[in-house]
Amino acid sequence: MxxxxxxxxxxxxxxxxxxxxxxxxxxxxxxxxxxxxxxxxxxxxxxxxxxxxxxxxxxxxxxxxxxxxxxxxxxxxxxxxxxxxxxxxxxxxxxxxxxxxxxxxxxxxxxxxxxxxxxxxxxxxxxxxxxxxxxxxxxxxxxxxxxxxxxxxxxxxxxxxxxxxxxxxxxxxxxxxxxxxxxxxxxxxxxVAGSHAERIAKAIRLINRDFAKPLRIDELAAAVSMSPSSLHFHFKEVTAMSPLQYQKHVRLQEARRLLLLDIPGAANAGFQVGYESPSQFSREYVRMFGLPPLSDMKRLRETLAERSN
Structure with missing residues (x-):
């Protein structure tokens, strides 16, 4: 069989x-x-x-x-x-x-x-x-x-x-x-309405909607009817990361998309996704993508050009 x-x-x-x-x-x-x-x-x-x-x-x-x-x-x-x-x-x-x-x-x-x-x-x-x-x-x-x-x-x-x-x-x-x-x-x-997972899904939607704004865990927890400690625990169970780590991933991925669209200046892209410090943005960008923003864009465009040939 x-x-x-x-x-x-x-x-x-x-x-x-x-x-x-x-x-x-x-x-x-x-x-x-x-x-x-x-x-x-x-x-x-x-x-x-x-x-x-x-x-x-x-x-x-x-x-x-x-x-x-x-x-x-x-x-x-x-x-x-x-x-x-x-x-x-x-x-x-x-x-x-x-x-x-x-x-x-x-x-x-x-x-x-x-x-x-x-x-x-x-x-x-x-x-x-x-x-x-x-x-x-x-x-x-x-x-x-x-x-x-x-x-x-x-x-x-x-x-x-x-x-x-x-x-x-x-x-x-x-x-x-x-x-x-x-x-x-x-x-x-x-x-399942009211389940921990359903509340975390709501928290994820709220983070994605306002990812450029500062994330306040107590306010997010209140918005989904959870305690801050419960939110943190179940959020990590669902996503394998904390709410702040999740927000960072979303911010940096959006910044990379904006840069690829030729939004002027790496610092400007960082500002648009919520970073106030260009140096912090560049540092965290390197940590995630392996290269500073402008070097990463050069590599990506070369890769895209190779594929189109």
Whole structure:
């Protein structure tokens, strides 16, 4: 039975890789006619990419990827999938890709409302733990999940069917994730009103909304109806970092984005994301990205120019 399941997974992975390759004529992240679905192709190992993940399912059809959350590493490949249940600042790096064997993957974003709509249905029996767990995890891919994912990607070949069928298939995909003992618990915790995880999700939204403003832990804790100590504990359980560390990651990633858009002056970008001291901004920028802002921009632009040639 196990061998048959493994054979089925390999067949599905090959089909998914073929579909993604056909719909990604060149390297990069490609939006699709399904608004929540993106397809990714890379023809070589690249520099780490810093971003804030929205809640999403990430599946690799070919190649592999390493994701860092704080000091934790998450590796996934075609035998596994990654799910982010809440907005998280991560570092991602493709570690297995080549022109003749490109990295091929997809990202399907979802919302807490979509999860809540499933778990509140009658005749379902979900366990609702009161604690809080990590908002990012890797779990083993199943044939039932991949089969639903394949049907979703195949809709890109018949776009007129997307408005009717895509929401139904996405609902099935999310249901399959919720059925996974490990991943399901991680995703469900943020949809349970009043749970520690749901309050942390609210705290994360508040930080992201006002990341350039000074962060006062007592005010943030009061806004989500938690004590400062409880907020700190559960925030770290979900994100692997403290609220202040989270804010720093978001600030620096936004500053890097502004610099890449040619916002004049590194110090100005630092000021826009909440840094009052240019030297502190530069120091923390180097600590995260490995180079001072202007040197980092030179490296990034050279890398982008090489890819476009």
């Amino acid at each position: 196990t061998n048959l399941m493994d054979d089925e997974l390999v067949r599905q992975q090959q089909q998914l890789a073929s579909l993604i390759e056909r719909h990604t004529p060149d390297a990069g992240t490609h939006s699709t006619a399904i608004s929540s679905l993106k397809l990714i192709r890379s023809c070589g190992e690249a520099l780490p990419v810093y971003s804030v993940y929205d809640p999403a399912l990430c599946i690799v059809a070919q190649g592999s990827k390493l994701v860092m959350l704080g000091q934790e590493s998450y590796y996934y490949n075609p035998a596994s999938y990654l799910v982010a249940s809440v907005n998280l600042p991560i570092t991602g790096q493709i570690i297995d890709a080549a022109p003749e064997h490109p990295y091929l993957s997809l990202q399907l974003n979802f919302s807490t409302d979509q999860i809540l709509d499933i778990i509140k249905q009658p005749h379902t029996d979900w366990n609702h733990a009161e604690g809080s767990g990590r908002g990012l995890l890797v779990s083993r891919t199943s044939p039932t999940l991949l089969e639903a994912v394949l049907r979703l990607v195949r809709l890109l070949d018949s776009e007129r069917d997307i408005p009717i069928l895509a929401p139904l298939i996405i609902r099935e995909i999310l249901y399959r994730i919720l059925q996974d003992e490990q991943a399901g618990a991680s995703v469900r915790q943020f949809a």
